[in-house]
Amino acid sequence: MLLALLVLLALPQFLGSYLLTVFIFIFFYAYLGQAWNLLGGYGGQISLGHAAFVGIGAYTSTYLAMTYQLSPWIGMLIGGAAAACLGAVIGYLGFRFGLRGFYFILLTVAFGEICRLVVSHVDALGGALGLFITFSGDPWQFQFSDNRYYYYVALGLMLISMGIAALIERSRMGAYLAAIREDEDASEALGVNAFGTKLAAIVLSAFLTGVGGTFYANYLFSLQPNTAFGIPLSVEIILRPIVGGSGTLMGPVLGSFILSPLAEVSRTYFARGGLSGVHLIVYGSLLIAVVLFFPRGAYPYLRGVFRRLPRRGAPPPFRHLPPGVARAKPAPERPRDP
Amino acid sequence: MSLLEVRALSKRFGGLQAVSDLSLSMAEGEVLGLIGPNGAGKTTAFSLFSGFLAPDSGEIEFRGRSLVGLRPHQICHLGLTRTFQIVRPFPHLSVLENVRVGAFARTASSQTAAARARQVLHEVGLEAKADVPAGELTLAERKRLELARALATEPVLLLLDEVMAGLSAAETERIVELIRGINARGVSLLLIEHVMRAVMNLSHRIAVLNYGQLIAEGTPAQVANDPRVIEAYLGEEYAGTAPG
Structure with missing residues (x-):
């Protein structure tokens, strides 16, 4: 773990600007994926509207910077707070009225689309054309002439999100979110305040995602409602944890290390061959493969493989029985601890 | 002051009066022990007591406090925990993690909750x-896990919904x-129990429900010989043949 961190810290010294960009996207999407994971992965409340939080965070800090010259470093937190407010509204409506599964997903999609349409029609926010940030190279304005600084900011965001997820995973809130994901009624019978826990999770998730919006705006230098609030961005956010393993600490990170380079490579490779758009087909095929073969994601699968490795030599129990029967039998009881 | 005081509790689902004017103490x-034929309203009564359903009318008091309008998690924190007839473990969580969820009702510390969960599992x-x-x-x-999770919440009153159904004689005994x-x-x-020998053995008192109404209440011996109870279980023609 520490070794991996040291490698990532040293890496920019050896990377070209293109690879640096790839890594920045890996970290950034891992960050957004981890923020989504807090609600969708650990708590099982699937949001397909997380782009709305990115958009709100991005527009808030950019608007404040352009109009009041407020540093995006401060605007970042204000944008996060604005996104958290929207999260609270969505959470209150969705969870108070008991929307579960598909109905909650639809609610988040609807809110994302409402935000996109509203911003498209507000002239102060640039309407459908969006906002363009002029480059000044001023670090206080979240602008760096050297890409390596973006690399470290993105890495920092990812590490912060992992720290928060690790803390939650070990806390009562993490246990409660998992219980709600597994069986909400049973969790309530055991004293879990499902409404309050889910609301806290969506507010935190929205806050972190909104903070990410500032990075999004200042790395891309432009904001359009269709991209910053659009469903495609929401899908990008949710794919990382799902591919990597939702509800796990490493899932969103691993998912981002798999998907972001793949998207990048297939995009450049196929576009060069005059086949622009084919990368989406490749991407889609990969997703289908993941859902079919690793329904719980790559990380839980790999973890299972590594756990089984040392015992490879031992014969499997119940070899003479068909697999279904073997599984239905209870495992032989291990000796109890004294 | 009684622990649980139920007065004139009623719940209707469409045309079905599931619980009708139920009073218990x-x-x-x-x-x-709460017994009665299938569909008598026993599980509905549990859901009313534990806050999973809201009564149409009537009052439920637990240690002098009204439970009507409280959410299930609030009722659990007051010391009343239920189990489910169809066991509902959190399937992807480990047994310890399952029980720890219950233990968190009394502590915010993960260590304390895990220690308490291990104790209950033991x-x-x-x-x-x-x-x-x-x-x-x-x-x-799973039935024992369901019991363990509920116990971990440190209840004052535990509502057990058919924890013996489907178990072998030896398992029932345990x-x-x-x-x-x-x-x-x-x-x-x-x-709530259908395994009569167990419920007669365990209960100090037994209440019998039929069609949502309380038809008999008393010691196991009194209830076993009550013609109304035999009628509810076996039909009218056997009611007269009950042993003295």
């Missing part, structure tokens, strides 16, 4: 399965002993 430390004899995903347990083990031990520690119990 439980004393501290008591084991009350009590119900599941400690060897602590790290197994709950979805891989046998039915008998769970009867377990329940007796829980009661001996001062936890009051309200049991």
Whole structure:
């Protein structure tokens, strides 16, 4: 773990600007994926509207910077707070009225689309054309002439999100979110305040995602409602944890290390061959493969493989029985601890 | 002051009067068996007591406090915990993690909750399965897990909904002993049970429901010989042949 961190810290010294960009996207999407994971992965409340939080965070800090010259470093937190407010509204409506599964997903999609349409029609926010940030190279304005600084900011965001997820995973809130994901009624019978826990999770998730919006705006230098609030961005956010393993600490990170380079490579490779758009087909095929073969994601699968490795030599129990029967039998009881 | 005081409780689902004008009272430390034919309204009564359903009318008081309008998690924190007839383990969480969720009702510390969960698992004899995903347990083990999770919330009154259904005679015997031990520690119990020998053995008093109404109440011996109870279970023609 520490070794991996040291490698990532040293890496920019050896990377070209293109690879640096790839890594920045890996970290950034891992960050957004981890923020989504807090609600969708650990708590099982699937949001397909997380782009709305990115958009709100991005527009808030950019608007404040352009109009009041407020540093995006401060605007970042204000944008996060604005996104958290929207999260609270969505959470209150969705969870108070008991929307579960598909109905909650639809609610988040609807809110994302409402935000996109509203911003498209507000002239102060640039309407459908969006906002363009002029480059000044001023670090206080979240602008760096050297890409390596973006690399470290993105890495920092990812590490912060992992720290928060690790803390939650070990806390009562993490246990409660998992219980709600597994069986909400049973969790309530055991004293879990499902409404309050889910609301806290969506507010935190929205806050972190909104903070990410500032990075999004200042790395891309432009904001359009269709991209910053659009469903495609929401899908990008949710794919990382799902591919990597939702509800796990490493899932969103691993998912981002798999998907972001793949998207990048297939995009450049196929576009060069005059086949622009084919990368989406490749991407889609990969997703289908993941859902079919690793329904719980790559990380839980790999973890299972590594756990089984040392015992490879031992014969499997119940070899003479068909697999279904073997599984239905209870495992032989291990000796109890004294 | 009685532990649980139910007055004129009613609940209707469309055309079905599931619970009708039910009044019950439980004393501290008591084991009350709630029996009756299928569809008599026993599980509905449990759901009303534990806050999963809101009554149409009537009052439920627990340790002098009205439970009507409270959410299930609030009722659990007051000391009333239910189990489910169809066991509902968190299948992808380990047995220990399942029980820890219950233990978190009394502490915010993960260490304390885990220690409490281990203690409860030891009590119900599941400690060897602590790290197994709950979805891989046998039915008998799941029933004990359901009990363990509820116990971990440190209830004053435990509502057990058919924890013996589907178990073998030997397994039933073990769970009867377990329940007796829980009661001996001062936890009051309200049991829904179809295994008559067990419920007659365990209960201090028995209440009989039929078509949502309380038709008899008394000691196990009184209830077993009540013609109205025999009629409800076996039909009218056997009611006269009950032994003295």
